[in-house]
Amino acid sequence: MENNLNLRRYDIDWIRTIALGVLILYHIGMYYVADWGWHIKSDTTYFWLQDVMVLTNPWRMSLLFFISAVALSLVLKRYQTQDLLLLRSKRLLIPLVFCMFTIIAPQVYVEALSQQLIEPGFFSFGVNTSILEQHY
Structure with a gap:
């Protein structure tokens, strides 16, 4: 019987990869979104991009914290x-x-x-x- 503590959870890895990809794309979008204050802005901005980014606001950070907590709980069993x-x-x-x-x-x-x-x-x-x- 294989030890469950050493099994890698590829599903968690993929969800974490997707969540970090959304985070990276969100911050790239901040450079181009119109009407939002950010550190620096492009001369070319898009109003429609704001709507796309607003869709991720309710769940983006919650997903990152949830995935981090799941990964930490799995690692705590080994160390x-x-x-x-x-x-x-x-x-x-x-x-x-x-x-x-x-x-x-x-x-x-x-x-x-x-x-x-x-x-x-x-x-x-x-x-x-x-x-x-x-x-x-």
Whole structure:
């Protein structure tokens, strides 16, 4: 008899993949949707895209949290709590810190630059953030 703890749940993997795909497409759509405030906007926007995106609003985040909870409950059966905490910290905190410097900081810089809140120069951007603090 095969051990049920080691069986991979491909159905959960596929639902998670689809949910993350919807999340990625949603955030790409934010660049093109008309009448919604977002960090930066394309000069080309589409009003019909707003209707499509509104359809995902009631269930998009709930689906992600549900899938995360299901996956975590399945993993909890295989690891002790402290081992799981260490494993998840390595898998989540390292990418989070990396993204803070490679995605979030440039995103805020481009947004402030597009709104003419700062002068060009990314490396001088972090030194003088008083204008941004007043704006946000």
